[in-house]
Amino acid sequence: MAKYKVVIDREACISCNSAPSLCPEVFYLDPTDYKNRVQRSYEVSFDGKTSTGIIPEELYECAKTGADSCPVGAIKIERGD
Known part of the structure; x- marks a missing residue:
């Protein structure tokens, strides 16, 4: 089964909450700075x-x-077998 790499440029993030509202399984706004992050269950680096x-x-x-x-x-999302 394929896996995908998700990379969020938090410096570019404007905290609009669009990604977390559409896909909360993968994204959330960090409550410390309100920037987007990959859910911790999938996050591999921060x-x-x-x-x-x-x-x-x-x-x-x-x-x-x-x-x-x-x-x-x-x-950005890329295939990462």
């Missing part, structure tokens, strides 16, 4: 500027919908 996660194939469509809704293009 340095404050970038949140990176690995999600299963069954969440791809949901995550893509959330990423596509980002008005500043701060979320």
Whole structure:
């Protein structure tokens, strides 16, 4: 089964909440700075500027919908077998 890498550029994030509202299974707004993050159950690295996660194939469509809704293009998804 394929896995996908989700990368959020938190410096570009404008805290609009579109991705978390469309796909809360993958995204959430961090309550400390209200910037988007990958849910902790999928997050593999976080340095404050970038949140990176690995999600299963069954969440791809949901995550893509959330990423596509980002008005500043701060979320990237790539196949990462």
